[in-house]
Amino acid sequence: MLQLVADGLVVGSVIALGAVGLTLTYSILRFANFGQGEFMTWGAYFAVSTLAFVLAVTGGGVMEPLGPFSFGWQLIVAMLLAAALTAILALVVDWLLFRRLRRGxxxxxxxxxxxxALALRNLVQFLYGTLPEYYSREIQIAIRLVPRDVMGGLRVTPDQMLVIGLTLVLMLALQWLLTRTTLGxxxxxxxxxxxxxxxAGVDVEGVIRATWVIGAALAAIAGVFVGITLQIRPMLGFDLLLPLFAAAILGGIGSVRGAVVGGYIVGLAESLSVPLVGAEYRAATAFAVLIGILLLRPNGLFGARA
Amino acid sequence: MTAALEMAAIEGGYEPGLPILRGASLSVAPGEIVALLGPNGAGKSTLVKAAAGLVPVWSGRVMLGGRDITGLAAHRMVHEGLGFVPQTENVFANLSVLENLQLASALVARKRRLDLGRMFELFPDLDRQRKLEAGRLSGGQRQMLAVARALVASPSVLMLDEPSAGLSPKLVGVVFERLKAVRDTGVTILLVEQNVKAALAIADRAVVLVEGRERLEGPAAELVNDPRMAALYLGAAA
Amino acid sequence: MEILPVLNYLAFFMVFAGIFAVMALGLNLQWGFTGLFNVGVAGFVAVGAYASAILTGPPEPERFGGFGLPILVGWLGAMLLSGVAAFVVAVAALRLREDYLAITTFGIAVVIQLVATNAQGLTGGPFGIQSIPRPFVEALGTGFVWNLAYLGLVALVLGLAWWALERLVASPWGRVLRAIREDELAAASLGKRAAAFRLQSFVIGCMLMGLAGALYAHFVGYIAPEDFLPILTFQIWAMLIVGGSGNNAGAVLGAFLVWAIWSVSGNLIREVLPAAEQARGAALQVVLIGVMIAAILVLRPRGILGERATVSRHAGKD
Structure with a gap:
């Protein structure tokens, strides 16, 4: 039981990061972006390339693990580079495609x-192939936080704890940006x-660009988190798209706080439903949550406007 | 003397082939309050929106203090010193009163920014509601905030689209008194109004627009009793 | 060069194009005439294919179904079940903002894919359902003549669907649909009835997709989850957008054209690339089609044929 909650929090972190980007683009560009999942995939794969680059530049080509984690500082740098590249990708797609359709x-x-989304997903497959990739082959020893005889026990890897922690830090930073800065x-x-x-003097096109940058960068980081805790596959983002939408709508479109809470609720629901419906149907849980919220409270938990 | 705001032979509209403005011209001198009047559908709102960069101008010129600002993007107009208060949904309902003003202030160059403290002196009602979400303000307070939001960028000319809409007669009086006070700080005002009597009471001059062109203009005091006014309004209704 | 294999391939190609055309007609009713955005086409097609296969197939000890019913019953069952799935989605999402329907249809397609892959007792799991009966196969064998006969059957269904849709669109019902799509004021004045019209259009469109799924199942004789991946949805959308939505002729033309492009480029990849590179080549094929959709949306948003001008586009603009 406890173990399922912990797993749910890790998945929930990834969903929350992706859903925040989705809810931002949804509320500012006013459309449901089916490409948001692909930014996760591209972020994860960009990090594969930038990691190789960083390792080559810093010499040696091997990554010395940092403390208890499975990866070294090079992956952090690679992740930031990947986030920047994904942001550029989003801007290019916007410039080529969405910008020209905005008036319609x-x-x-x-x-x-x-x-x-389909083009981006298959381009990844074309460039990187379909075999799963990993940032690090280090085997991590999970830390036992709760003994087995208390509610099934709880083992968490340092990587998983870092993912949850960093997600919360990023969300607080975003909340600060939205409420305390002029851009926000x-x-x-x-x-x-x-x-x-x-x-009132807002350069709306500039705001749109900023929104793409923030949404794509957060998605890329979420993709890297998936790569750290699981593996990197071309379908990584596509498989998360339904949970992303469920979380964003659950939280109320436009609400960042809602998307975060929604992300964790969907993550926990998926994880806790595994003993009931089996692991193969965990993706259907997100759909059940989506249908439920649409029937009961279509404006979401935090959405005020009709 | 250079006009504070001058529009010359403006043609424009939302859709190509469907003109709403058919060569409209008007001029506002520095320090004036000019009322832009006319029957429903005359294009009054469209004209100020065109000046503000929200409606495409097909031909003609918009000059602000002698500078040509025709066709600039709407957000650039603010930096040039042209303020605009739309008729409805004219405050950011999801932002607090203070945030509405902070945003408007932060967007313009430092030398343009008006001190928020002075703004709250001008609008004491807002001072007490700083933390309140603007969507929860009363109609009158909302209108005040909309004006204050535009003033923060210290415009040389302020255009208002029917500030009296939806307000009780008493509140209209209060808002218009405040507009006079704003003018006394040196801001030129162009006022689109449906409420002819109230508008002529505070305006120096008035321009009457019919079917996208100016048809009559003169000092407000003279137009109050001008029979041609009634004829223009009735003529459009018939 | 022998002529028979070429003719056989042509018949094969035409059967598939015809089946896609039925799907495109269903999508055209939803999107072209009603403005409903369905991203779950593959899901509704799958429901129809599996429904008919289960109803008409021979009994299997490991699996539910295999009722051995007549094929026509299977097709009607396919339409019925797709219609039910569409109804469930529509009730949840149709009364809300339009892109919620997109998200919900996307979701149900994902769930249908999950069921197809995992519910072995119903769908045969990843191995799918084999030996789905083919009509007239006892009399005609499985050669060219049978392909030709099935082509005739597909053409008949396509013709019937076309005729019914043209009648429907020209009827008062169709005019109301377009009024709802074109003019929000008209939609608002109809209120609840507008929602009912949308629902009917959505359900009928999905029933056509289910029927097309059944046509596919009984032609190939074998279905598996990978026949109904999101790429199918994407292909049908490409067909409608290329041909021109809001126009039945456009939908059918788009189906034949895009399927031709798809087949030719697929064959080219098989011929040109070495076996090891085939998967990558197929990925590139999808990329190119994706770029084509985007380019048409930007450059020629009304498609090749565009919409027939039946309703004034500038009615009631203030």
Whole structure:
């Protein structure tokens, strides 16, 4: 039981990071971006390449693990580089595709994102192949936090704890950005009322670019987290897309706090449902959550507006 | 003397082939309050929106203090010194009163910024509600915040789209008194109004727009009793 | 060069194109005429294929179904079950903002894929369902003549679907659909009835997809989860967008055209690339089609044929 909760928190962290980006683009660009999952995949694979690059540059080509973790400082650098590259990728896709469709129907953007997602996913497959990849082959010893006779016990690896911790730090940083900085206020203002934002002096195209950068960078970091705790596959992001949408809608579109809470709820629900429905159906749990929230409270837990 | 704001032969509209503005011109002198009047559908709102960069201008010129600002993006207008208060949804309902003003202030160059403390002196009601979400303000307070938000960027010209809409007569009086006080700080005002009587009471001059063109203009005091006013309004209704 | 293999391949190609055309017609009713965005096409096709296979197939000890019912019953069952799945989705998502329907249909396709892969007792799991009966195979054998006969059957179904949709779209029902899509004011004034119209359109479209799934199952005689991956949804969308949505002729033309591009590029990859590189080549094929969709959306958003001008687009604009 405790073990399932811990696993749920790790998965929930990844979902939360992705869902935050989704809810930001959804509220500011006003469309459901089916490509958000692919930014996770690209982030994870970019980090494979940047890690190889960093290791080659720093000499030796081997990564000495950092303390109790399975990876060295080089992966942190690689992750930041991957986040930057993914942000650039998002800006390029926006410039090539979404920017040209913004004046039209919102649903055209959804179709476009659906097409872009498929292209991006298969491009990864083309470039990196379909075999799973890993950042590190180090075997990690899980730390036993709770003995086996108390609610089934609890073992967590240092990597998993780091993922949960870093997610919380990132979310606090984002919350600070949105409430305390001019960019954050401009983003919230644009989400509320784009026309008024322009009249008030907000460069809306600039806000849109910032939104892509933040959303894609968070997705990339989430993708690297998946790579650290599980493995890197071309379907990594696609398989997370449904949980991402479920979390964003559960939290209420546009609410960052909601997306985080929604992410952890969906992660926990998936994890806790495994003994009931079996591991093969855990992805269906996200769908059940989605249908439930749409029927009962379509504005989400934190969404106020109709 | 250079006009604070001048629009010359503006043609424009939302969709190509469907013009709403058909060569509208008007000029506002520094320090004036000018009321832009006219029957429903005359294009009053569209004209100020076109000046603010929200509606495409197909031909004609918009000059602000002698500088050509035609066709600039809406957010650039603010930096040039042209303020605009839309008619509805004119505050960021999800931001607090203070955040509404902080955002507007932070977006303009430092030398343009007006001290927020002075803004709260001008609008004491808002001072007491600093932390409140703007969406929870009353109609009158909301209108004050919308004006304050535009003033923070210290515009040389402030355009307002029907600030009296949805307010009780008493509140209209309060808001318009405040607009006079704003003018007395040196801001030129162009006021789109449906409420002819109230508008003429505070305006120096008025321009009447019909079917996308100016048809009548003159000192507000003279237009109050001008029979041509009623004719223009009635003519459009018929 | 022998002529028969070429003709046989052509018949094969036409059967598939015809089946895709039925799916595209269903999607056109939803998107082209009603403005409903369905990202779960593959899921509804799968429901139809599995339903008909289970109803008509021979009994299997390990699996539910195998009722050995007539094929026509299987097809009706396929339409019915796809319609039920569509109804469930529509009730949850149709009354909400339009992209929630996209997300929900995406979700149900994922779940259907999970069931197809894992519910071995129902769907045969990853190995799928074999020996799905083929109509007239006793009389005609499995050669070219049978392919031709099945092509005739597909053409008949496609023709019937086309005729029914054209009638439907021209009827008062169809005019209301377009009014709802074009004019929010009209939709608002219809209120609850607008929601009912949308629901009907969505369910009928999905029933056509289910029927197409059954057509596919009884032609190939064998279905497995990988026949109904999201790429199928994507192909149908490509067909509709290329041909021009809101136009039945466009949907059918798009189906034949995109399927031709797809087949030719697929054959090219098989011919040109070494065996080890085939998977990568297939990935690149999908990338190119994805880019094609995006390019058409940007450059020629109405597709090749575009929409027939039946309703004024500028009605009621203030």
């Amino acid at each position: 129907n919102a649903i055209t953007l959804v179709i476009a994102s659906f097409g872009a 206020r401009a983003m919230r203002a644009t989400a509320m009322n784009p026309a008024l934002a322009r009249v």
